[in-house]
Amino acid sequence: MSKQFVEVDERWTHLIAVFYYVEGALYELVEDFGCVNPRMRVRNDASASFIEYCCEKISEKPGELVSLEEGKENEVISGYEYSDDTCSMGEDPYTLLNKKVVKEVLSKSIELLTPYTHITSQTGIEYLLTVLSNGRGYLIEGEENKIVVPMSKALFSLHTHPNNCLLSPHDVRSLSNTLMYRGIGGGVISRDCYLVLIRSGPFTEEDLMNLVKFREALRRMRIDELNDYIGRGSVGTNLRIHTNYLHIRRL
Template sequence: MSKLYDLVTEAEDIHEEFEVVPTTDYEYLYVPQESMVTSERVKVGSKNDTYFMIYRKIMEYYLKFLREEMYPYATRTLGNEIEFLSIVLESGDFVVFEGDEKKVNMPMPRAIASVHTHPGVCLFSHKDIETADSLFIKGYVVIAVMNNQCVSIFLREGVYTEEDRNVLKDLREKVKKSKTMNDLISAYKGLSFPNFLKFYSFQLI
């Protein structure tokens, strides 16, 4: 995940500076001109996949991490309602913090991905959505919430745009106003972002 994160971060910089979409083989980035080579990770040439696919690859690795490493914590949360927060740092290392009953909160560093466990439904609360907004501004790619059955994910598949942020803020207000489970589910139904932010829900088992 760390290597892929470095690739996608450099690709974003190239895209912004040269207005060219780099392609990738997930080991290197490829650009059309030597003048666009910014490091040893960048080569002249072209591959089939654009760098936008790297974000999905990061999510695939992260889902594997959640199933293998975070499932036991989610099961513990189901039993005692104590939430856990995990962060995958830019180095590729990860940390897990124990919170309180039905909440976990701490200052968040720059990182690749984060997840926290829920004792109930695996949907983001309005506070979770506020946190997601601040983390995307910091450069996070994946933000998730999970229980021991399922996981919901906000995935950034490009730069975090103002248009996507506005939709996320609108979702936060709908979730905040939700009084019942049906209200909460309705807030997420048909959720769509105009640019690069995506919402996914997966079964863990």
């Protein structure tokens, strides 16, 4: 049973949700409306984001986009519109992810959890930070050497470990579920290190198979193979490794 449950409502948690809805709109535009070369522009209002979008070619302009309507219901998105100017001034949605979301999410989530890594190091009690599609994060206190997440469909999560930052096979399974739900990633942080996997593009079947191989390397503690992943900085094509590990030593 979790002992602590704190809500985190900040710009960076909203950014994760904004990307989630923008990516959903991208799929809708391409698959349902024949959109070619979609571009998006995000205008940050006081409490939500306004989305402008454009397509180089489109069979018909949608009256509404289901994903962005859901974002409005969750008060992450204030509104949206088709704008011809966005074709020249907007960005590919994954540019939003790689230029804006990743940097801010990494710095803010690590900053938020760092004080709790010292508690975990001393007591073994783990803490988890998870962000949902309502644009809010939740800091959850778990138990010694484990944490049970009382929610599903997280878009991002980061949790503390007592001694190292290697994901467990269970952590990787949870991460794959997050990615298949169109979340951006997750990872582990301890007092001296962090290891976070965040996608840089769509999560593909090839990425999933590579993540399975990564999990197997962790399960069998194949140190040389794990260090190859660290050296490449990626697992598959679209899953980037963000870490301060130079290399992993045998435990």
